[in-house]
Amino acid sequence: MASDYYSKQISNLIAEFSRLPGIGEKTAQRLAFHVLHMPIEDVKRFSDTLTKAREQVRYCSVCCTLTDREVCPVCDDQKRDHKQIMVVEDSRDMAAYEKTHKYGGVYHVLHGAISPMQGIGPADIRLKELMVRLQGDVDEVIIATNSSLEGETTAMYIAKLIKPTGIKTTRIASGVPVGGELEYIDEVTLLRALDGRTEL
Numbered sequence: 107m108a109s110d111y112y113s114k115q116i117s118n119l120i121a122e123f124s125r126l127p128g129i130g131e132k133t134a135q136r137l138a139f140h141v142l143h144m145p146i147e148d149v150k151r152f153s154d155t156l157t158k159a160r161e162q163v164r165y166c167s168v169c170c171t172l173t174d175r176e177v178c179p180v181c182d183d184q185k186r187d188h189k190q191i192m193v194v195e196d197s198r199d200m201a202a203y204e205k206t207h208k209y210g211g212v213y214h215v216l217h218g219a220i221s222p223m224q225g226i227g228p229a230d231i232r233l234k235e236l237m238v239r240l241q242g243d244v245d246e247v248i249i250a251t252n253s254s255l256e257g258e259t260t261a262m263y264i265a266k267l268i269k270p271t272g273i274k275t276t277r278i279a280s281g282v283p284v285g286g287e288l289e290y291i292d293e294v295t296l297l298r299a300l301d302g303r304t305e306l
Contacts, residue, residue, distance in 0.1 A: 119141065120135050123137045123138055166178035169181050169215055170217065171215040180200075186210055188211075188243075190210075190211030191213065191239065191247050192209065192213050192214070194213055195215075195288075199289060201289070206297050208297055208300070211248070216251070216260070219254070220260045221259070231260070237267065246273065246274040246275070246276060247273055247274070248276050248277075249265065249276065249278070250277075261277055275305065275306045276305050276306065277306050279301070
């Protein structure tokens, strides 16, 4: 453990970095020492940015993505097709599709996927908000959850919920590999998946 060889403040800093997802002991030590060598003004700016982001970022009142405004820029854009809603698992997936510059509809961010193994049920993700939106004027729901077991389970559950409404429901096509996370997939593959979506 780092606390065995470092002073209390350094050990505390390493411990805080270690709590971040995907950060192991060695990476936490590298980050801690990088911060300790930064000019104090840069550290203060970094700290202020973290605090402000945590205090000011919230869920968009329409699509549930993370934003620092009441309504995110995508939902606020009247040029977009608000009758076409793409359902994604998180804000990073939304950003991945936005990078293609080809999708002109809007989004709905679930903030997770149904996973009985992890104790995540339909009530734990933003499905209720989606169903409220579908009471408005909606022509199509594109389900763009990940091609994982959880993503597929969520897609089928959503399709079953939407079926009685008569709204066209499609699923992004293959092109997105099974087990693949949308945020790591290149734009061309994402476009092929979007163009080849199929009705559920």
